[in-house]
Every structure is written in structure tokens, then in C-alpha cells.
Amino acid sequence: MLKRPSSRRRSTPTDVQINLVPMLDALVTLIGFLLFSMSFLSLVSIETPKPEVNPDTVEKKLQERPLQLTVSIREKESEIWSPFERIQAKVIPHTSEGLPDTKGIHEALIEVKRGFLGENKVVLVPSASTSYDVLVAVMDSVRGLEPTDPPLFRPNATTGIEEPVKALFPEVVFGNLLGEN
Amino acid sequence: MSRLRSIRFRRGRKKHREVELQLTSMMDVLVIILVFLLKSYSTSTNNFTTLPGLKLPISASQDLPPDSLHLIITPEGMTFENERIVEFELSAGSLADETTYAIKKVDLAEDGRQIQPLYAALIKARDRAELLRAKSRARDESGNPLPFDGVLAIQADKRVRYDTIRKIMYTAATAGYKVFRLLALKRES
Numbered sequence: 001m002l003k004r005p006s007s008r009r010r011s012t013p014t015d016v017q018i019n020l021v022p023m024l025d026a027l028v029t030l031i032g033f034l035l036f037s038m039s040f041l042s043l044v045s046i047e048t049p050k051p052e053v054n055p056d057t058v059e060k061k062l063q064e065r066p067l068q069l070t071v072s073i074r075e076k077e078s079e080i081w082s083p084f085e086r087i088q089a090k091v092i093p094h095t096s097e098g099l100p101d102t103k104g105i106h107e108a109l110i111e112v113k114r115g116f117l118g119e120n121k122v123v124l125v126p127s128a129s130t131s132y133d134v135l136v137a138v139m140d141s142v143r144g145l146e147p148t149d150p151p152l153f154r155p156n157a158t159t160g161i162e163e164p165v166k167a168l169f170p171e172v173v174f175g176n177l178l179g180e181n
Numbered sequence: 182m183s184r185l186r187s188i189r190f191r192r193g194r195k196k197h198r199e200v201e202l203q204l205t206s207m208m209d210v211l212v213i214i215l216v217f218l219l220k221s222y223s224t225s226t227n228n229f230t231t232l233p234g235l236k237l238p239i240s241a242s243q244d245l246p247p248d249s250l251h252l253i254i255t256p257e258g259m260t261f262e263n264e265r266i267v268e269f270e271l272s273a274g275s276l277a278d279e280t281t282y283a284i285k286k287v288d289l290a291e292d293g294r295q296i297q298p299l300y301a302a303l304i305k306a307r308d309r310a311e312l313l314r315a316k317s318r319a320r321d322e323s324g325n326p327l328p329f330d331g332v333l334a335i336q337a338d339k340r341v342r343y344d345t346i347r348k349i350m351y352t353a354a355t356a357g358y359k360v361f362r363l364l365a366l367k368r369e370s
Contacts, residue, residue, distance in 0.1 A: 046363045132363075
């Protein structure tokens with residue numbers, strides 16, 4: 001019986017193999033370079049300016065009575081207040097671990113922000129025993145807005161269109177560099 | 182004839198088979214590693230170092246710190262620009278866990294607010310920076326050398342107390358530094 005023409009093919013299929021060795025060389029070199037130049041320590045920063053005091057600004061402040069939002073961290077409680085009594089002071093007790101209630105501070109500051117949408121500055125007055133860890137946690141709660149926070153909108157000065165507020169009080173200044181508490 | 186029968190000769194007659202290494206699976210692994218490295222590769226411009234044993238706090242901040250003068254504070258001492266400048270002394274409390282490190286009184290000035298060795302190091306670094314700026318070709322609009330930026334990056338252990346950080350900021354402020362960058366580890370989202 002004769003085979004059909006299509007099945008008369010005599011040539012055997014040859015294995016085509018790609019030479020992977022040069023590609024492997026390139027990959028190993030690239031991985032070596034990336035590992036060498038990679039930074040495994042991902043650092044971020046919180047910037048705070050040196051507090052400035054001069055008689056002219058003090059005089060101006062006494063006349064204008066700005067918000068000057070202040071967050072004081074004491075041994076057993078935190079307080080959110082204004083030296084010019086622009087807001088009602090709020091005392092937030094520390095958690096059962098003896099640490100500032102950062103969530104409570106954050107929620108109280110959102111309420112303050114609703115009334116002062118253009119305000120960005122906050123004065124932080126921590127007690128001497130506050131650890132750097134707690135300081136950073138409080139600064140985070142004071143500066144940023146979480147995705148779960150209620151949205152805040154502020155009208156744009158030029159267009160008048162309401163835009164979402166992206167940060168709470170991002171400019172943190174330490175208020176007691178000279179203090180003894 | 183005896184040569185043809187010898188075992189060594191018979192072994193030699195065997196055909197050399199080509200042994201091919203399966204590189205495909207290795208390529209797969211390397212490509213995965215490469216993708217992971219490229220994804221987590223950060224192109225930050227700073228060269229901040231750290232010290233062994235330093236425990237940094239975690240922050241939600243997204244600001245990447247640019248390169249600047251760099252102070253590391255561990256519970257045992259201070260390191261400025263990779264040079265140990267202050268050693269703290271151990272002050273024992275009544276309980277074992279009250280034992281803390283404190284700045285030596287001989288290192289303090291201005292009613293305990295200023296840290297003398299740090300002040301000297303900061304002034305020296307400031308003078309060096311100003312000298313470099315004076316020699317540089319970069320000038321401001323009126324042709325004067327660019328002013329000293331006065332930025333100090335502070336990388337403190339999470340156990341360090343605000344009392345120490347406050348003294349450092351006061352010392353830096355008196356030495357002409359205007360901005361402090363508090364460094365922390367980035368919180369993974």
C-alpha cells in the first residue's frame with residue numbers, strides 16, 4: 001500500500017535550540033549590578049524648620065490672633081489647643097500602654113482642619129521623656145491624611161473649584177527647644 | 182593485541198557524549214529575581230549610612246531625604262558624618278529598666294541646652310561647606326557664592342528621648358542650621 005504524499009516526508013524534524021548562555025551572562029551581570037547598587041534601607045524624612053522668633057512677628061501675632069495650633073504631649077495626656085483661644089482646647093488621654101493616642105489626636109485634628117482649611121502649620125510641644133518612636137508617630141498623625149479619613153475639600157483660590165485637601169497640618173515646628181518640661 | 186583487550190583502551194574507545202545543561206529553569210529563576218530587583222530598586226540620591234544595632238522608627242511619610250549633613254544618635258552616643266563625636270554616660274536608675282544613657286555634663290553648655298562637641302563639629306562642617314561654595318563657580322543672581330543651606334539630617338534610635346533631640350536641634354540652630362530632617366524607615370504600604 002502506498003503512502004499518501006503528505007506522509008512521505010523523510011526528513012526528521014531537527015531540534016532547534018536557542019543558545020541561552022549569552023543571555024544568562026547578561027542576566028547574571030545585571031543582577032550583580034542591581035544587587036551592588038541597591039539600597040536595602042528605605043529611608044524617609046520629616047522636615048521641620050528651626051523655630052523663628054522676633055519681636056515684629058510677636059507684635060503681629062498679638063494683633064492678628066492666628067490659630068497657632070499647638071499639640072502638647074504630656075506624661076499622661078495630649079492636648080490640642082490654641083494660645084489665642086481660636087479653638088476649644090481638647091485633652092486626649094494616653095492609651096492603656098501609656099502612649100499618646102495618635103488615632104484620637106488625628107481625629108481631633110481633622111475636626112480642627114474643617115474649620116481652618118487653609119492652615120498648614122502646627123506647633124508640637126512634646127515632653128522631655130517622649131521617645132523618638134512616639135515623636136515620629138505623633139508627627140505622622142498630625143501631618144498626613146489616611147485614605148480612610150473623611151474627605152475634606154477646599155476651594156481653589158484662582159478657579160474657585162473645590163479641590164480635595166491632601167494633607168492635614170504638614171508643617172510641624174517644635175515649640176519648646178528652650179523649655180525644661 | 183593485548184593492548185586492544187586492556188580495560189583502559191576499552192574505556193578510551195567509548196564515544197564522548199555531549200552533556201547539555203538544562204538552562205531554561207535557571208533562566209526562569211534569574212528572570213524572576215531580575216524583575217523583583219527592578220521593582221524594588223530605588224533611585225534615591227542620598228548616601229545615608231546606618232550603624233549596627235540602630236533601631237529606626239517607622240514613618241508614613243513619603244518624602245525621600247536628599248543628601249545632607251548627617252547625624253546618627255544611638256542610645257550610647259552620637260556620630261556626625263561617620264565620626265564619633267559624643268559618648269553618652271550611663272545613668273543608673275533605681276530599677277534595672279530605668280537605666281538610661283545621658284549626655285555627660287562636661288559636654289554641655291548654655292545651662293545644659295548646647296552640646297559642645299556637636300557644636301564644634303557642626304561649625305567645622307559649616308565652614309567647610311561655605312569654603313567649598315566660595316570656590317565653586319555656582320553663583321546667585323548678584324554674583325555671590327550660594328548661601329549655606331543649613332540642613333541637618335537626624336537619624337535617631339527609636340529609644341532616644343526628645344530631651345536629647347531637643348538639645349541637638351538647639352545646638353544646630355545656634356550653629357546656623359535652619360532645617361532639620363528627622364529620618365525614619367518607610368512604612369510598607
